[in-house]
Amino acid sequence: MLQREKPVLDVAFDVHPDPDEFIRAAMEWHFSPTTGSPFWLERAKSLEFDPREHVRSFEDLTLFPNVTNELRDVRAQDLIPQGYGPHPEVVGVFESGGTTGAPKRVVMLRDWWDRMMAWQVAHLHAHGVPRDRNWLVLIPSGPHMAGELTRRQAAELGGLKFAIDMDPRWVKKLIAAGKADEANAYAEHLIDQAVFVLQTQDIGVLMSTPPLLERLARRDDLVELVRQKVQTIEWGGAHMDADSRHLYRTEVFPGLTLDGNYGSTMVLGGAAERLDLTDDDPCIFDPFSPYITFSVVDPDSGRKVAYGERGQVVMNHVSKAFLLPNNLERDVATRIRPLGGQVGDSVADVTPVQRFDDETVIEGVY
Amino acid sequence: MAVAAELPALDALGPAGAYHARERQTITDVAGNPLAELSLVPSLFVTRAMAALHKAATMPVDERLAALARAGDAHAMGSVDGVSPADHQFIVSRCSGMPISVVRSASEAIARSAAQAYLSVQHARPVGAVNHWRDPLTRTGRAVWTRRGDVFAVHAPGNHPGVHGLWLEALALGYRVAVRPSRRDPFTPHRLISALRTAGFGDDQVVLLPTGYDTADAILRGADLAMAYGGEDVMRKYATQTKMLPQGPGRSKILLTADVDWRDHLDVIVASITHEGGRACVNTTAVFVEGDTTPVAQALAERLAAIPSLPPQDEHAVLPVLPMADAHELERYLLAKAAGTVPWLGGDGVVDELGDGSAVLRPAVHELDRPDAEQAGIELSFPCVWVAPWTPEAGLEPLKETLVITAITHDTRLVDALVAEPTISNVYVGDHPTYWIEPGIPHDGYLADFLMRTKAVIRD
Numbered sequence: 001m002l003q004r005e006k007p008v009l010d011v012a013f014d015v016h017p018d019p020d021e022f023i024r025a026a027m028e029w030h031f032s033p034t035t036g037s038p039f040w041l042e043r044a045k046s047l048e049f050d051p052r053e054h055v056r057s058f059e060d061l062t063l064f065p066n067v068t069n070e071l072r073d074v075r076a077q078d079l080i081p082q083g084y085g086p087h088p089e090v091v092g093v094f095e096s097g098g099t100t101g102a103p104k105r106v107v108m109l110r111d112w113w114d115r116m117m118a119w120q121v122a123h124l125h126a127h128g129v130p131r132d133r134n135w136l137v138l139i140p141s142g143p144h145m146a147g148e149l150t151r152r153q154a155a156e157l158g159g160l161k162f163a164i165d166m167d168p169r170w171v172k173k174l175i176a177a178g179k180a181d182e183a184n185a186y187a188e189h190l191i192d193q194a195v196f197v198l199q200t201q202d203i204g205v206l207m208s209t210p211p212l213l214e215r216l217a218r219r220d221d222l223v224e225l226v227r228q229k230v231q232t233i234e235w236g237g238a239h240m241d242a243d244s245r246h247l248y249r250t251e252v253f254p255g256l257t258l259d260g261n262y263g264s265t266m267v268l269g270g271a272a273e274r275l276d277l278t279d280d281d282p283c284i285f286d287p288f289s290p291y292i293t294f295s296v297v298d299p300d301s302g303r304k305v306a307y308g309e310r311g312q313v314v315m316n317h318v319s320k321a322f323l324l325p326n327n328l329e330r331d332v333a334t335r336i337r338p339l340g341g342q343v344g345d346s347v348a349d350v351t352p353v354q355r356f357d358d359e360t361v362i363e364g365v366y
Numbered sequence: 367m368a369v370a371a372e373l374p375a376l377d378a379l380g381p382a383g384a385y386h387a388r389e390r391q392t393i394t395d396v397a398g399n400p401l402a403e404l405s406l407v408p409s410l411f412v413t414r415a416m417a418a419l420h421k422a423a424t425m426p427v428d429e430r431l432a433a434l435a436r437a438g439d440a441h442a443m444g445s446v447d448g449v450s451p452a453d454h455q456f457i458v459s460r461c462s463g464m465p466i467s468v469v470r471s472a473s474e475a476i477a478r479s480a481a482q483a484y485l486s487v488q489h490a491r492p493v494g495a496v497n498h499w500r501d502p503l504t505r506t507g508r509a510v511w512t513r514r515g516d517v518f519a520v521h522a523p524g525n526h527p528g529v530h531g532l533w534l535e536a537l538a539l540g541y542r543v544a545v546r547p548s549r550r551d552p553f554t555p556h557r558l559i560s561a562l563r564t565a566g567f568g569d570d571q572v573v574l575l576p577t578g579y580d581t582a583d584a585i586l587r588g589a590d591l592a593m594a595y596g597g598e599d600v601m602r603k604y605a606t607q608t609k610m611l612p613q614g615p616g617r618s619k620i621l622l623t624a625d626v627d628w629r630d631h632l633d634v635i636v637a638s639i640t641h642e643g644g645r646a647c648v649n650t651t652a653v654f655v656e657g658d659t660t661p662v663a664q665a666l667a668e669r670l671a672a673i674p675s676l677p678p679q680d681e682h683a684v685l686p687v688l689p690m691a692d693a694h695e696l697e698r699y700l701l702a703k704a705a706g707t708v709p710w711l712g713g714d715g716v717v718d719e720l721g722d723g724s725a726v727l728r729p730a731v732h733e734l735d736r737p738d739a740e741q742a743g744i745e746l747s748f749p750c751v752w753v754a755p756w757t758p759e760a761g762l763e764p765l766k767e768t769l770v771i772t773a774i775t776h777d778t779r780l781v782d783a784l785v786a787e788p789t790i791s792n793v794y795v796g797d798h799p800t801y802w803i804e805p806g807i808p809h810d811g812y813l814a815d816f817l818m819r820t821k822a823v824i825r826d
């Protein structure tokens with residue numbers, strides 16, 4: 001039986017619980033011997049503080065060490081809070097991209113999945129994503145969250161999802177080995193498959209990553225098909241700068257809606273692009289607060305940078321289903337003032353820092 | 367930000383005209399003062415620009431040659447985008463730290479290259495090949511000289527504005543050209559491409575694509591053929607790619623054999639080291655001496671020590687200037703590498719601060735004790751020379767991997783060997799500086815060797 005002793009953890013997606021009350025309830029849930037996960041109960045023994053006593057607000061989440069790397073080895077069942085009872089409803093086990101070594105794993109539980117989905121669908125409606133249109137999705141499938149997420153999104157909006165299989169780890173391996181030609185061939189293989197779906201099916205929504213969108217934009221035949229059929233392009237998984245967004249909207253796919261997503265497996269979801277941005281605004285992402293929260297910090301001092309300044313993104317996931325606080329990601333972003341009612345920061349221009357030269361070259365005249 | 371907003375904008379020059387990007391980089395002078403805001407285009411812009419170049423038609427040869435000549439004139443002597451040559455040269459000098467007299471000569475050299483581009487490329491055409499299939503000679507069968515592709519890309523360096531004279535040959539041959547500028551001198555290619563457009567080249571014939579590092583390769587990928595400048599790393603990266611022409615280290619050298627008196631050639635040796643600010647790949651990196659190296663090193667040190675430290679915009683400036691931090695980094699590198707050699711000049715350091723955040727790099731002379739000392743191959747971007755002993759027994763080995771060698775010798779068998787050596791690009795015999803070049807003379811082979819091929823044609 002699902003224990004329902006913490007109603008503040010069970011509110012509807014569009015209700016904003018009081019942040020401090022929410023945090024205290026979550027700490028109580030995750031660190032109580034009867035409801036907490038085996039992973040956190042064991043981990044709590046080596047913490048230098050008592051989360052139930054000392055973590056009273058979102059600011060206090062910084063007391064936690066970053067345990068993200070431990071998710072590479074932990075037994076997945078041990079991540080499930082015992083409060084869900086002996087037969088928790090699991091949507092899936094999802095893995096990180098695997099950029100650096102072994103993948104990290106999270107367990108997606110039904111109640112969180114439904115809440116996040118409700119929030120996302122509301123967002124898609126707000127952005128004018130059409131109903132009853134089919135989706136063509138070129139993003140990582142397999143053990144990655146994105147594939148399952150888009151399947152559900154398409155269904156919620158009344159469409160079918162057509163998928164192209166994509167293995168991001170293989171691409172990263174090829175690039176790391178300097179096999180640019182093979183990585184290129186793989187990406188072209190993905191685009192080739194999109195042709196068949198776009199030619200034969202009624203596709204209204206295209207979901208992909210900015211690098212694949214750019215590849216697609218190089219092919220005149222595909223650009224023409226997208227212009228004829230697609231109304232909304234959903235993108236995520238990589239950075240899109242304001243210049244590129246403007247080029248897509250005005251030159252490549254005039255009249256189409258572009259809607260960005262910034263997600264991470266480690267927060268079991270992510271952030272959605274803010275509505276009504278101007279052409280000159282960067283792509284701003286607002287997280288699904290208070291469950292998913294960001295702060296943009298100076299990695300050396302750990303302090304928040306000023307609004308408008310660049311810093312590294314710290315992510316927190318706090319929900320009934322999962323706890324992963326104080327996770328310093330490798331992403332660099334601009335800190336943006338949040339909208340009313342949101343806990344933590346919004347972010348923009350999530351990217352590695354733009355570099356003009358690779359490094360200082362000393363020898364030689366060039 | 368208020369200050370930055372007033373800076374002159376250096377837009378990208380795309381296939382549909384100038385493009386002012388939201389992503390910009392502030393270009394500073396050697397003292398760190400902002401000079402301009404350079405638009406950085408995203409990868410999507412690059413791929414679309416390269417596609418537009420592929421779609422564009424080639425201009426008729428007469429028109430492009432006339433436009434090239436007009437553009438060269440305007441670049442060196444006219445007003446381009448409202449900027450006079452003097453103002454342009456001042457900014458290039460302040461930005462790159464190159465002595466202004468060198469910048470001015472480079473402008474003139476670019477104008478000469480533009481005017482003579484056709485003549486220059488014709489030197490590379492095989493004697494058996496004609497320029498067009500309509501040539502009457504093809505009626506009985508003939509080779510026709512044709513392009514290997516249509517779109518040529520250049521990753522330009524910022525060490526010397528004169529490098530932009532070379533890719534004009536690609537335009538002369540009918541290529542569409544994309545240039546990625548260096549942040550150390552985006553001004554020269556911007557002005558030159560603006561001038562080319564005013565002179566008649568369409569926006570889809572020649573583009574300037576400033577990009578961040580991560581996007582730079584997209585320009586090369588989008589081209590049929592490309593040229594990139596760099597050190598050993600760039601050479602290695604592109605060594606196996608047939609569509610790439612990497613332009614690597616020069617490591618130019620002077621060889622003085624025992625049958626000549628080096629004192630008669632001191633002017634040429636000093637000039638070979640210091641001309642072009644000591645920053646070109648054709649500047650002498652090592653002097654090999656058959657006989658006693660010490661008096662040569664001593665004489666060079668004396669002459670080079672007398673050169674004054676001046677800001678780059680000074681008419682009398684000879685030495686290059688860098689931002690202070692970069693200068694000190696270069697100095698640390700030199701001092702570490704020079705360990706174990708005999709310093710005649712610059713042994714205590716080469717940085718002479720100008721007090722405004724920039725610093726002159728003063729000449730360095732080090733004496734080596736073996737022909738095969740590794741230092742002789744260390745090329746630095748200021749007048750820095752290694753004086754090494756050479757013997758006939760040491761032979762060609764220490765003289766290999768060289769862009770230009772000036773051999774001051776009467777030994778014609780040695781000259782035979784130098785000319786035959788595949789890793790030596792140019793051989794100048796006698797009293798000729800290593801930086802000597804003229805239109806029609808190959809710099810590192812003819813560029814047209816790379817851009818063109820022959821094709822058999824016979825017709826009724």
